[in-house]
Amino acid sequence: xNNFALSQIGQIAIPVGDLERAVEFYQDKLGMKHIFxxxxxxxxxxxxxxxxxxGLPEKGETNRKxxxxxxxxxxxxxxxxxxxxxxxxxxxxxxxxxxxxDHELWMAFxxxxxxxxxxxxxxxxx
Numbered sequence: 001x002n003n004f005a006l007s008q009i010g011q012i013a014i015p016v017g018d019l020e021r022a023v024e025f026y027q028d029k030l031g032m033k034h035i036f037x038x039x040x041x042x043x044x045x046x047x048x049x050x051x052x053x054x055g056l057p058e059k060g061e062t063n064r065k066x067x068x069x070x071x072x073x074x075x076x077x078x079x080x081x082x083x084x085x086x087x088x089x090x091x092x093x094x095x096x097x098x099x100x101x102d103h104e105l106w107m108a109f110x111x112x113x114x115x116x117x118x119x120x121x122x123x124x125x126x
Contacts, residue, residue, distance in 0.1 A: 004082045010072030010121050011051040019043060022054045038098075069118055076106045076122035083110065083120075091117070102126065 016022040023043050026032045035051065037043040042055035053068075073079040076094040084090065094108040103123045110118055 004079065006071040006073070006079075006120070008072045009050055009069055011053055011070035011119070013042075013053040013055055013068035013070070015057060016054045017056075019054065019056055026052070026054065066116070070107065070121045071118065073120050073122050076108060076120060076124075079120050079122075080108050094120075094122075097121075099126075 019037070019040070019042070023034065023037065026045050027034045032045040032047065032052070035044040035046055040056070042053050045052040045054070051070075053070075080090065080094050089111050091109040091111065094106050097105045097107050099105075100123075103125050105121065105123055107119050107121045110120070112118065
């Protein structure tokens, strides 16, 4: 438990105002590999193994202008429990985000000492 540390970035989220325009820019102009889109919410690109999420603001969210970094963990429940014991403030418990063909994507969100939001994420094989 004392050796646990967040180190590998698995995803970075960037807020966008227009999802279709963003897909066109990142795919057609920057040449990034498009992974998939959840209509009217967000879209994903592969950046050398780190996912780039381009997303519209969530309900109740004001114009966030900073990126959201997601750290990859092997066991999201264990990471959540360790960080909770270290008095890291979580906005929510680990929860299912999406079911893919061969895995499920689970996430939980926490805040740093300046109230910046971060995420932990795990891809659980099914």
